[in-house]
Amino acid sequence: MSAAEFELSVTCHIAAPREIVWKVWTDLKDEWFCPRPWRAEVIEEDLRPGGRSAVRMLGPDGEDTGPMEGIILEVVPQEKVVTTDAYASGWIPQMPFMTAIWHFAEEGEGTRFTATARHWDARALEKHKEMGFHPGWDQMAEQFKALCETSAASA
Template sequence: MNNLLFDFTVDKAANKVLISKEFAAELTLVWDAFTKQEILDQWWAPKPWESKTKNMNFKVGGKRFYAMVSPEGEESWSLQKYVSITPKTNFKMTNAFADKDENPELPGSDWDFNFSEENGITKVNIIITNESQERFEKMLEMGFRGGFTMTLNYLDTLLETLKK
């Protein structure tokens, strides 16, 4: 295994999750993995689930509407709305569970992604803030830590193949 940083901190008092992860890939490739539908759908779900985007428009005011789909076809929908984008350094979005018709289940959470590169290693810092303690607890109960850790590890593997 590599010696790249991976830190996952749950701050229950503040309803926040703080994630820092380094990838052995250039910034542009990692940025694309988080912002392009065709790459996101290859890793943004814990296996054996798959990510299937119905629509995505990565721009301020745009959104991504997608489902995590189980092997049995069960769909768990989410709606992400892009609040701000600073190319290759930061983007912010709101994220809410939703029904299949794009009706969000509020409250949601705010995600703040920060990207930086040093010596070919790209670091991504993610701050997830939940408006409500109830939603925060639900996210944790659903296995968010294990599931998101798994998906970030898939991204490691995917980046290796995309670099070739």
């Protein structure tokens, strides 16, 4: 089995320096994290290995996903963040769905952003597809790109 066997990902080139892309990712997640008209509410984002990551998504008709809780596994500032929902804060096991890998790489005059969802098995991968990984994560990446480019233009 290869790492890519159960992966889904989106990628885009962002016309902004990696420092700005990183700042938008770390500081403005509530503005780009889920497809509009839904909105994200960051409950906690402790960017260190073992830190808590918790986000709630709120829909236009009162829908509420409740906290989507996970743990930060790895942080390389301005390069990569890895999170998993296999654990809640305090290393409490919970039913795993995926590990998310967020990459930020310098590319030309801008940044190559890649968001990857690595699933535990084929069933979880198919479930994520059915839940709308595409177009949901595609729209998230477009929103992120636009916010980064607007932030770079006003910097």
